[in-house]
Amino acid sequence: MDYLRVAGGRVLRPDGRVERADVAVDRDEGTIRAVGPPDEVDDAVGATADETLDASDSLVIPGLVNAHTHVAMTLLRGYADDKPLDPWLREDIWPAEAELTPDDVEAGAALGAVEMIRSGTTAFADMYFETDRVADVVDRAGLRARLGHGVVTVGKDDADARADVEEGLAVARDLDGAADGRIRTAFMPHSLTTVGEEYLREGVAEAREADVPVHLHANETTDEVDPIVDERGERPIAYAESLDALGPDDFFAHGVHVDEGEVDRLAEAGTAVVHCPASNMKLASGMAPVQRLREAGVTVALGTDGAASNNDLDVFDEMRDAAMIGKLAADDASAVPAEAVVEMATAGGADALNLPGGRIEAGAAADLAVVGLDAPHLTPVHDPVSHLAYAARGGDVRHTVCDGEILMRDREVLTLDAEAVQERAAEAAADLVDRVDAAE
Numbered sequence: 001m002d003y004l005r006v007a008g009g010r011v012l013r014p015d016g017r018v019e020r021a022d023v024a025v026d027r028d029e030g031t032i033r034a035v036g037p038p039d040e041v042d043d044a045v046g047a048t049a050d051e052t053l054d055a056s057d058s059l060v061i062p063g064l065v066n067a068h069t070h071v072a073m074t075l076l077r078g079y080a081d082d083k084p085l086d087p088w089l090r091e092d093i094w095p096a097e098a099e100l101t102p103d104d105v106e107a108g109a110a111l112g113a114v115e116m117i118r119s120g121t122t123a124f125a126d127m128y129f130e131t132d133r134v135a136d137v138v139d140r141a142g143l144r145a146r147l148g149h150g151v152v153t154v155g156k157d158d159a160d161a162r163a164d165v166e167e168g169l170a171v172a173r174d175l176d177g178a179a180d181g182r183i184r185t186a187f188m189p190h191s192l193t194t195v196g197e198e199y200l201r202e203g204v205a206e207a208r209e210a211d212v213p214v215h216l217h218a219n220e221t222t223d224e225v226d227p228i229v230d231e232r233g234e235r236p237i238a239y240a241e242s243l244d245a246l247g248p249d250d251f252f253a254h255g256v257h258v259d260e261g262e263v264d265r266l267a268e269a270g271t272a273v274v275h276c277p278a279s280n281m282k283l284a285s286g287m288a289p290v291q292r293l294r295e296a297g298v299t300v301a302l303g304t305d306g307a308a309s310n311n312d313l314d315v316f317d318e319m320r321d322a323a324m325i326g327k328l329a330a331d332d333a334s335a336v337p338a339e340a341v342v343e344m345a346t347a348g349g350a351d352a353l354n355l356p357g358g359r360i361e362a363g364a365a366a367d368l369a370v371v372g373l374d375a376p377h378l379t380p381v382h383d384p385v386s387h388l389a390y391a392a393r394g395g396d397v398r399h400t401v402c403d404g405e406i407l408m409r410d411r412e413v414l415t416l417d418a419e420a421v422q423e424r425a426a427e428a429a430a431d432l433v434d435r436v437d438a439a440e
């Protein structure tokens, strides 16, 4: 086998313990072959390493999972800030997105991919359009992803609405298994209010038929929950259930305004919630009951949401924000502790997306990040897990590995030309804004 050894570091294990260990990666299989004391891994593998990644003074963690984003929105980073969700989407974001070309989406997705690799993220879920272009980027970048075409039917005539649903289903069927299996898909209606009931019903039924999961924005703002309650006399999660969209492989973004009954239904159904604390704070959407969700047994993952409502794709920030807002929401400083947010960003994310990774153990996918712990803001190291949650940043990541392939070594991205990607995205964004201004 082609043997990559991650050597000399401390390793975060699935039970939350941190131990001195080396990690042996089988690059042919893309899996972790052994984890153990440095003098034992070669024996366990029965070979010496073909290549070594230095992890001294560092912590080896599972690759982080960004379980909800719109990755090409990096082009709209800082384009419109300081507004609530609905006017922000209608007045600023949707008009700009109307001018996006397939090339723009690819440029923005590549920028997002570079940003994610640099900050130790190895897997993400993306809801956007021109999904085949996003998939190309995922393939080249070496990342893992669950991708979908965001379906919106409000404001469209029946033919256009149907075409959008069909596109959502076609993308989910056609791209599943792409990039040597690193790409999986989902049917992604934007939300329960931006897609009409009959389209939701038909689309979800076809998704079930095709065996692809459902991902949507749910219970994000009260402005979105109230109309459902007023019109239907039921809460959004009950509505989702009536649509057959509350399955064990489905995952919903936000879950901010969920009541006790909805939390219990999510737990019983096994539907995961992707908590997006920065987006929820920035759009003043509200505080998700994360402690309550976890206590009820709901799988909770973390997402940055799009870069226009964050404004970056750094999952380290998300861990910190989740811990902070989780305590505030629960009015309890012991709520949503460091271990919880680290679990949400790793195993929780992999479980929510039903993708390999999220755990450093023999047999698991070789998706990992090596985080340098020798920076001033990480000194001293009383507790590495505390640092992951509260003090480390994406820029502390030294190496990133996905599916056994080194995506970044010594802070140099190997799979994409980071400089060219950044230049192209900046140009695409400037041109985009010119077109939006001209269209007004």
Ligand SMILES: N[C@@H](CCSC[C@H]1O[C@@H](n2cnc3c(=O)[nH]cnc32)[C@H](O)[C@@H]1O)C(=O)O
Pocket: 070, 085, 089, 093, 094, 097, 127, 128, 129, 149, 150, 151, 152, 164, 190, 217, 220, 279, 305, 306, 309
């Ligand atoms: N097919 C649709 C695209 C939907 S993609 C998903 C959409 O979600 C939008 N979005 C980004 N962040 C949020 C959020 O926090 N809540 C709801 N929508 C968001 C994003 O701008 C994008 O338009 C169309 O042609 O308009």
Ligand SMILES: [Zn+2]
Pocket: 068, 069, 070, 217, 253, 305, 306
């Ligand atoms: Zn979103």
